[in-house]
Amino acid sequence: MTRKKLAIIGNGMATGRLLDELIRRDGLSRFEVTVFGEEPHGCYNRILLNRVLLGGVVDDITLKPAAWYAEHGVRLKSGAAVTRLSHAAHRLWTADGQEHYFDRAVFATGSVPRLPPIEGAKMPDGRWKDGVAVYRTAADCERMRSFARSGRPAVVVGGGLLGLEAAKGLADLGMSVTLLHLFDTLMNRQVDGPGAIMLRRAIEKLGITVITSANTKAVLGAKRAEAVLLGGGARVPADLVVFASGVKPRVDLAKDSDVPTNSGILVDDRLQTVLPDLYAVGECAEHNERVYGTVQPVYEQCAVLADVLTGANPDARYHGSKVYTRLKVVGIEVASMGDIDPQLIDDEVVQVIEEKRGVYRKLIIRNDRLAGAVLVGDSSAAANLVRRFERGDPLPVNRLDLFASADRASEPTGGVVCNCHQVTEPTLLAAVRGGCRTLQDLSARTGAGTGCGSCRGQLAALLLKAGKHPATVAN
Numbered sequence: 080m081t082r083k084k085l086a087i088i089g090n091g092m093a094t095g096r097l098l099d100e101l102i103r104r105d106g107l108s109r110f111e112v113t114v115f116g117e118e119p120h121g122c123y124n125r126i127l128l129n130r131v132l133l134g135g136v137v138d139d140i141t142l143k144p145a146a147w148y149a150e151h152g153v154r155l156k157s158g159a160a161v162t163r164l165s166h167a168a169h170r171l172w173t174a175d176g177q178e179h180y181f182d183r184a185v186f187a188t189g190s191v192p193r194l195p196p197i198e199g200a201k202m203p204d205g206r207w208k209d210g211v212a213v214y215r216t217a218a219d220c221e222r223m224r225s226f227a228r229s230g231r232p233a234v235v236v237g238g239g240l241l242g243l244e245a246a247k248g249l250a251d252l253g254m255s256v257t258l259l260h261l262f263d264t265l266m267n268r269q270v271d272g273p274g275a276i277m278l279r280r281a282i283e284k285l286g287i288t289v290i291t292s293a294n295t296k297a298v299l300g301a302k303r304a305e306a307v308l309l310g311g312g313a314r315v316p317a318d319l320v321v322f323a324s325g326v327k328p329r330v331d332l333a334k335d336s337d338v339p340t341n342s343g344i345l346v347d348d349r350l351q352t353v354l355p356d357l358y359a360v361g362e363c364a365e366h367n368e369r370v371y372g373t374v375q376p377v378y379e380q381c382a383v384l385a386d387v388l389t390g391a392n393p394d395a396r397y398h399g400s401k402v403y404t405r406l407k408v409v410g411i412e413v414a415s416m417g418d419i420d421p422q423l424i425d426d427e428v429v430q431v432i433e434e435k436r437g438v439y440r441k442l443i444i445r446n447d448r449l450a451g452a453v454l455v456g457d458s459s460a461a462a463n464l465v466r467r468f469e470r471g472d473p474l475p476v477n478r479l480d481l482f483a484s485a486d487r488a489s490e491p492t493g494g495v496v497c498n499c500h501q502v503t504e505p506t507l508l509a510a511v512r513g514g515c516r517t518l519q520d521l522s523a524r525t526g527a528g529t530g531c532g533s534c535r536g537q538l539a540a541l542l543l544k545a546g547k548h549p550a551t552v553a554n
């Protein structure tokens with residue numbers, strides 16, 4: 080059978096996962112796959128970028144080295160940005176002018192940092208001013224590190240997940256960090272008011288200065304960053320200014336190619352765009368008026384798209400994802416899922432505030448099911464809650480049982496332990512019985528714990544229960 084040509088545009092986490100899913104369905108006997116990646120590496124785990132910020136190299140977080148593609152018969156064009164695509168001609172062109180035919184193409188172009196309208200961040204030629212950076216790619220992290228000097232001031236603009244992570248990274252590099260956030264509470268999309276107060280205290284304990292309701296106006300300094308100017312006229316000194324104020328789907332190529340877009344590239348339940356043979360997956364895709372910014376929905380989309388492309392399950396449909404986020408900043412525990420405030424008149428709210436411990440926990444319950452949760456300061460119940468949230472399990476009469484300790488939460492449930500890779504407890508137990516002795520073994524065998532890493536505590540607990548001694552894995 081002649082193989083059809085499948086072009087995948089972008090080589091990020093969605094593409095890495097899509098390739099695995101295609102291989103699992105014997106998709107490479109059907110398709111001759113070419114991956115076009117603008118970045119110069121094989122696909123890497125973007126979630127672990129703070130390791131590069133702290134001094135590591137991309138190889139430390141690589142998911143698929145260049146050799147992997149060759150071994151699997153996938154053509155990798157790295158450092159090759161696709162600049163033009165013609166649906167009518169079924170062709171695309173890379174920045175070096177090369178033309179490539181495709182039968183089907185997948186946009187997996189991810190997101191780009193969303194920048195507030197700020198003066199002085201760029202030079203007249205459009206390049207970033209020295210000392211100004213964003214936080215999205217390995218190259219961005221290398222750039223941040225090149226300007227980081229211990230004892231010198233840094234400003235991070237954005238008090239969401241990425242901003243907190245960047246601020247902690249720069250503080251770990253010895254910088255004196257000020258975190259500026261436009262809204263009046265940190266992580267305002269994932270954490271409600273009382274939780275944000277606890278969160279702020281925890282961040283300040285790390286030595287990071289927090290300024291909320293901060294309207295960042297300009298980066299000051301003729302040739303390099305020297306300070307940030309705020310709306311009220313205040314100046315915050317900064318050798319390094321990092322923008323981490325959200326992301327937006329990368330739709331430029333799709334738009335220029337007349338593929339319909341809104342915030343993201345519009346797709347249906349099969350992840351197909353409005354044009355036949357063109358698909359979109361990951362953070363660049365908009366499904367049912369939603370775009371996603373975490374990896375689990377992206378992976379769920381990849382499974383459906385692989386089913387659709389290979390025909391393994393022609394009825395496969397993507398119906399949206401339930402979103403769960405967890406902050407990975409060491410020393411600050413935050414987990415959030417679903418609604419953070421009641422939405423309906425009958426919604427039940429359970430709130431527990433432990434001032435002294437700096438712990439805040441809140442549940443939103445609808446029709447006896449978990450509709451949302453916020454955990455700050457102690458997220459040991461997160462895995463338990465995520466399972467109930469995802470499965471829509473009925474809840475115990477005593478709602479406080481839901482905040483069971485980590486031990487109880489990790490009692491066998493038969494459910495999914497690693498959300499990123501959808502690895503279930505029976506799979507993990509089988510791997511342990513099959514000889515896995517350490518966390519590294521378990522992760523290598525099953526993939527569990529190699530995404531956001533938030534399940535590694537559970538993996539360790541599982542190994543300990545089985546009488547094994549998990550070696551610690553650096554975060």
Ligand SMILES: Cc1cc2nc3c(=O)[nH]c(=O)nc-3n(C[C@H](O)[C@H](O)[C@H](O)COP(=O)(O)OP(=O)(O)OC[C@H]3O[C@@H](n4cnc5c(N)ncnc54)[C@H](O)[C@@H]3O)c2cc1C
Nearest residue numbers: 089090091092093117125126160161188189361362373374
């Ligand atoms: C610092 C950081 C921390 C994060 N932490 C978490 C976390 O803890 N948990 C979580 O769930 N998620 C986290 N995320 C989000 C997660 O990384 C994304 O959800 C995931 O990477 C999305 O995958 P993607 O393939 O859609 O996009 P990306 O991984 O961004 O990949 C898109 C790729 O396409 C390339 N590309 C774009 N346009 C073109 C073109 N025209 N031609 C060729 N190539 C192109 C880009 O260069 C990029 O390499 C984090 C993200 C960052 C930046």
